[in-house]
Amino acid sequence: MLEILRKLGFPTVSASTQGPEIDNIISLVHWLMLILFVGWGIYFIYTLIRFRASRQPKADYQGVKNHYSTYAEVGVALVEVALLIGFAFPIWASRVNDVPNSLDSIQIRVVGQQFAWNIHYPGPDNIFGATKVELVDEAENPIGLDRSDANAKDDVFTINQLHIPVDRPINILLSTKDVIHNFKLPEFRVSQDAISGMEIPVWFKATMTSQEFLETTKGTARDGMGFEIACAQLCGLGHYRMKGYLTVHDDIGYQQWMSEQQEYLLEELSDDEDDWGDDEW
Amino acid sequence: MEIPFNVKERPDTGLYNGKLGVWFFLASEVMLFGGLFSAYIFLRNGVEYWPHGTDYLDVPLATLNTLFLISSSVTMVMSWASLKLNDFKKFKLYCGVTLLFALAFLVVKYFEYSAKFAHDPPYLPSTNNFLGIYFTMTGLHVLHILGGMLVIGYYFGPGSKMWNTEPERFTNRIEIVGLYWHFVDLVWIFLFPVLYLL
Amino acid sequence: MSDNHHHQSFWTKYIWSTDHKVIGIQYAITSLLWLLIGFGLMAIMRYQLAYPGTPVPFIGNFLGEGGILPAEMYNSLGAMHGTIMIFLGVVPLAFGAFGNYFVPLQIGAVDMAFPKLNAASYWTYFLGSVIMVTGFFVPGGAANSGWTSYPPLATTATMGQTVWLWGMVMLITSSLLGSVNILVTVIQLRAEGMTWMKLPIFVWTQFITAFLLLLAFPPLEAAAVLQLMDRIIDTSFFMPTGLVVSGEVLPNAGGGSPLLWQHLFWFLAHPEVYVLILPAFGIVTEVIANNTRKPIKGYKSLVYAMIFLGFMSFIVWAHHMYLTGMGTTIGAFFQTTTMIISIPSVVILTALLLSLWGGSIRFNTPMLFALGFLPMFGIGGLTGLPLGLAAADIYLHDTYYVIGHFHYVVAPGTIFALFAGIYYWFPKITGKRTNETLGKLHFFTSFVCMNGVFMPMFITGLAGVSRRLWDGGESYAHAAGVFQLNEFMSIFAWLLGVSQLFFIANMIISLRSKKTGEINPWNATTVDWTDTSSPPLGHGNFETVPTIYRGPYEYSVPGAKSDYLPQSNKG
Amino acid sequence: MSPEEVKHHIKTYIIVFVALMFLTVVTVAISYLDIGVVPGIALGLFVASIKASLVACYFMHLIDERTTIYWTLIATAISFLILIFLPIGAMLAQARVY
Ligand code: HEA
Ligand code: HEA
Ligand code: CUA
Numbered sequence A: 001m002l003e004i005l006r007k008l009g010f011p012t013v014s015a016s017t018q019g020p021e022i023d024n025i026i027s028l029v030h031w032l033m034l035i036l037f038v039g040w041g042i043y044f045i046y047t048l049i050r051f052r053a054s055r056q057p058k059a060d061y062q063g064v065k066n067h068y069s070t071y072a073e074v075g076v077a078l079v080e081v082a083l084l085i086g087f088a089f090p091i092w093a094s095r096v097n098d099v100p101n102s103l104d105s106i107q108i109r110v111v112g113q114q115f116a117w118n119i120h121y122p123g124p125d126n127i128f129g130a131t132k133v134e135l136v137d138e139a140e141n142p143i144g145l146d147r148s149d150a151n152a153k154d155d156v157f158t159i160n161q162l163h164i165p166v167d168r169p170i171n172i173l174l175s176t177k178d179v180i181h182n183f184k185l186p187e188f189r190v191s192q193d194a195i196s197g198m199e200i201p202v203w204f205k206a207t208m209t210s211q212e213f214l215e216t217t218k219g220t221a222r223d224g225m226g227f228e229i230a231c232a233q234l235c236g237l238g239h240y241r242m243k244g245y246l247t248v249h250d251d252i253g254y255q256q257w258m259s260e261q262q263e264y265l266l267e268e269l270s271d272d273e274d275d276w277g278d279d280e281w
Numbered sequence B: 001m002e003i004p005f006n007v008k009e010r011p012d013t014g015l016y017n018g019k020l021g022v023w024f025f026l027a028s029e030v031m032l033f034g035g036l037f038s039a040y041i042f043l044r045n046g047v048e049y050w051p052h053g054t055d056y057l058d059v060p061l062a063t064l065n066t067l068f069l070i071s072s073s074v075t076m077v078m079s080w081a082s083l084k085l086n087d088f089k090k091f092k093l094y095c096g097v098t099l100l101f102a103l104a105f106l107v108v109k110y111f112e113y114s115a116k117f118a119h120d121p122p123y124l125p126s127t128n129n130f131l132g133i134y135f136t137m138t139g140l141h142v143l144h145i146l147g148g149m150l151v152i153g154y155y156f157g158p159g160s161k162m163w164n165t166e167p168e169r170f171t172n173r174i175e176i177v178g179l180y181w182h183f184v185d186l187v188w189i190f191l192f193p194v195l196y197l198l
Numbered sequence C: 001m002s003d004n005h006h007h008q009s010f011w012t013k014y015i016w017s018t019d020h021k022v023i024g025i026q027y028a029i030t031s032l033l034w035l036l037i038g039f040g041l042m043a044i045m046r047y048q049l050a051y052p053g054t055p056v057p058f059i060g061n062f063l064g065e066g067g068i069l070p071a072e073m074y075n076s077l078g079a080m081h082g083t084i085m086i087f088l089g090v091v092p093l094a095f096g097a098f099g100n101y102f103v104p105l106q107i108g109a110v111d112m113a114f115p116k117l118n119a120a121s122y123w124t125y126f127l128g129s130v131i132m133v134t135g136f137f138v139p140g141g142a143a144n145s146g147w148t149s150y151p152p153l154a155t156t157a158t159m160g161q162t163v164w165l166w167g168m169v170m171l172i173t174s175s176l177l178g179s180v181n182i183l184v185t186v187i188q189l190r191a192e193g194m195t196w197m198k199l200p201i202f203v204w205t206q207f208i209t210a211f212l213l214l215l216a217f218p219p220l221e222a223a224a225v226l227q228l229m230d231r232i233i234d235t236s237f238f239m240p241t242g243l244v245v246s247g248e249v250l251p252n253a254g255g256g257s258p259l260l261w262q263h264l265f266w267f268l269a270h271p272e273v274y275v276l277i278l279p280a281f282g283i284v285t286e287v288i289a290n291n292t293r294k295p296i297k298g299y300k301s302l303v304y305a306m307i308f309l310g311f312m313s314f315i316v317w318a319h320h321m322y323l324t325g326m327g328t329t330i331g332a333f334f335q336t337t338t339m340i341i342s343i344p345s346v347v348i349l350t351a352l353l354l355s356l357w358g359g360s361i362r363f364n365t366p367m368l369f370a371l372g373f374l375p376m377f378g379i380g381g382l383t384g385l386p387l388g389l390a391a392a393d394i395y396l397h398d399t400y401y402v403i404g405h406f407h408y409v410v411a412p413g414t415i416f417a418l419f420a421g422i423y424y425w426f427p428k429i430t431g432k433r434t435n436e437t438l439g440k441l442h443f444f445t446s447f448v449c450m451n452g453v454f455m456p457m458f459i460t461g462l463a464g465v466s467r468r469l470w471d472g473g474e475s476y477a478h479a480a481g482v483f484q485l486n487e488f489m490s491i492f493a494w495l496l497g498v499s500q501l502f503f504i505a506n507m508i509i510s511l512r513s514k515k516t517g518e519i520n521p522w523n524a525t526t527v528d529w530t531d532t533s534s535p536p537l538g539h540g541n542f543e544t545v546p547t548i549y550r551g552p553y554e555y556s557v558p559g560a561k562s563d564y565l566p567q568s569n570k571g
Numbered sequence D: 001m002s003p004e005e006v007k008h009h010i011k012t013y014i015i016v017f018v019a020l021m022f023l024t025v026v027t028v029a030i031s032y033l034d035i036g037v038v039p040g041i042a043l044g045l046f047v048a049s050i051k052a053s054l055v056a057c058y059f060m061h062l063i064d065e066r067t068t069i070y071w072t073l074i075a076t077a078i079s080f081l082i083l084i085f086l087p088i089g090a091m092l093a094q095a096r097v098y
């Protein structure tokens, strides 16, 4: 079934650990649907032909006398129970309850806004600096990061650019500045609403680097296009273009990227100090 | 052609149409106020600090209002009973008193509201969610009182002519109005402790 | 029958009428016009989806600069398409029009229990619908936060949203009046001998629908009032503290929760979807029983399944909210109830399918639409299952898969059932016949086009394309492989509109044709056909109010002289 | 309903009226007791429910009403309870909010 669904447009890769599980339940429930539909469909067409008025001028008051359909109904119910207990509940439980703590995972704050994704890394100290609503400045400091906070000094901030290492649990602390958005990584089968006034964790583990992924897209319609962050909840007129980019590095690549960011940060800070009137001249 | 069971009861249900109708209407009202009560609980649970009613509201005034409404409910049911006893004069009397109690309720409510707005700083619906839900719920309730007064006033005044032509139908009408009026009272019985006392 | 001989002016007869039949027709005409308008809005959207950012032909200049549909306006069209189709189109047609016209006739009643209330219900609906579209003419355009109107987006949206909320308050009031009326009518005005288990299934469905409207709509009214307060006087019921919208900190005091709206909204809106489908079940049942010339299989199981469905629909609402951060307990609860609610639907569909067996099936236009309904609802219902499993919904939520799911149930589902009803009861209402050739053309073209529009939605949905995208997903990489399907769907959507010309032509031609004089052209058993004339009398309906002796679907009874025994037939 | 019955009813109304007045005083008094928030709410709502049932049973004559109305009210009560438990469900619903 998964093969059929893939032919139909379902993403061919499933780049996170939970991906295959979700694919599995999607394909199982589609089996159920297909069997029901084809089964009843054959019956339906057969009856239409067999009992057309010209062939069956007099109807039979009794109609069906056997109980097969009841068995079919019970069968559907049983399959649904199996799907629920065997698959749906455990996957949901793992999604909600197994959120990794800050020691063995990468913690990243993602703050949605109309119409961009703000990404906030705690930096090497692994502690997020404080953010304040008053400090929000759409051009310079969209999330209102308070650089005077000691923990904030090494915090890395990007817009629409999410970088993560492969094979490490990633814990996204998802929130939003304004309206509701939805943080969706289609290839990772990750999706979570960012609800105003709340911070909701969503975790996953990538199993494939961007490089590897790009290999798989060769020759397809999306050749050369890497992972993206989609916004899957109507959030206003720019909803359709609220798009971020996700880069999955191998471990070394990620370290490299992070230290680059630290260097930029230092430059920026020192820039700040001799900022006096530079611009004016 | 007359619609059956408009006045007389249908044998198997034992009801005339209007009575069943008003009960269904009240069922929807239960759900309307239910939605607001539900919102109240939701909002209250969602925040760390929820003010106590007495921080903003005037309990003695509200107690007085509770007494007014309860009294109006009694006079309402008495006016119906008077009709059942064929005593139209008493009906007029009780009906009038009901209206007066309702009016008293509105006057008190008026003073309550204006005291909130006159407070410094003013207590407005936008001040916080407690005041917001207070104004919404009591406001909706006041609208129900107004609606009720309109109908009672009608049957007290011009509508009471029906007594001469169709006494049974008129008695039914008063019963229906009464059911609505008791419901409005009933809502207040919950609003009072929920908003003022808890 | 003195009423009939009164001289009535046009005005009192057709406009301020309190006759349930006239009100039913008023509902029907108004709601059909709204369906057409809802379709029109969608036709514009589909142009934008097929050819993003290119000028819309013919009407482009009214839409935006350079004839290109602006993104805000796309959102307005989407929200209004959903609202109009559901609240101004399908519910008033299925419940207001069919319910009003046929419930009293089918139970042998002289009118609705409260004729004046009935007229009030129509006029409130009319007013509400007019208010709803004035949204298009206020600054900033009509409501543009989806038919679901989630705050804070809806709270901070332009003025059209306020208009939308006022419109909703009116529409809800109208449905409440209507539902009280139907409930009392069915309970109080059944003819003698019409016991509960002799009611036609259509009456049952209207009865349960009325219950749903009565109990599920008021919480939305409460929610609409709260959102109005948020918008007009700056309360913060749905507004948390510290939101920053376009660089400005919102002035609200905060402390509210946007999830409160979602709960109250879906508490209504899930029962609402069964309001859309139950009358459809009812119509389809009538048509199938009549055109198979045999009783419905499992009358009781149908009735119980529908009651159960109605009850369950109150406890599944949060399956629209899996991704709002739901925990395991509640997640498990709502997944389970969602799976449970699929069982009565399966039972209903099974009963209808089994009813075909042993029949003598006549393939006339109403029957074709009813038969078309079955597999189409099947597809729509079955695709509800993956959405009901939270784990699968993680991926499918808010994609075109959802759009496909519910359009299959409402468009080739409910709309087909409504067409079946219109063709089936047309002779009753007018005393004339519709044209079979045009009817069949209407069916086959619509059937093909509906599938052409909605089947590819499952494909784009599986690819992960979100709904409510102005550019149809063009800017997303994951849509690259399926984007071109948009054009395909749009072409079928427009062709679908063209196919409706067969319907409109058919209606016009048939209305202008001569009366046939037949009272019961389908040889049906229910008393709407057998004890009244076609068209039915004015106020009063029946020459003599019938007495009921038998069940609603006594077709092909062994040993009987004719192949149908009317409910009021004593023998 | 015979005049005797009505007169009997009127007596009931007076008794109920007195009871309602008394319970109103009780409600207010409870709010001045210092018994903690949750017991206070529970007790306050309990008294309110008694008052409400008195109004419903006697003024609205629910005590001897017809089955049809009971059925209606049962259906309403069930949906009402679901609606009221909605916020509680919603709180359970939130997995982990930081
Ligand atoms: C009439 C309307 C209608 C109906 C009947 C249904 C029926 C069902 N719906 Fe649907 N639904 C909607 C209208 C409807 N829905 C709408 C409008 C939305 C979107 C709202 C929005 O977000 O804007 C929605 C969204 C929606 C969601 C949320 C998706 C999301 O946003 O992520 C879910 C999730 O559980 C869901 C589930 C179901 C289920 C399990 C059923 C079940 O009741 C279905 C049970 C039926 C069956 C199981 C079919 C049985 C089939 C057979 C026996 C085979 C027959 C075969 C042949 C005849 C050949 N629906
Ligand atoms: C009852 C509900 C209903 C119905 C029937 C329809 C019918 C259709 N809908 Fe709609 N739709 C919704 C409810 C409905 N829709 C909702 C709730 C949404 C979500 C909105 C949101 O995101 O908030 C939506 C969204 C929606 C979208 C997604 C937009 C987006 O997410 O960006 C699309 C896209 O193609 C679409 C298409 C269609 C099509 C092609 C039809 C066709 O089936 C249309 C068929 C119509 C006809 C064939 C007209 C029949 C009329 C007549 C025959 C009139 C005759 C008149 C006289 C005789 C006077 N709809
Ligand atoms: Cu952000 Cu859509």
Ligand SMILES: [Cu+2]
Residues within 6 Å of the ligand: C269, C270, C273, C316, C317, C319, C320
């Ligand atoms: Cu639903």
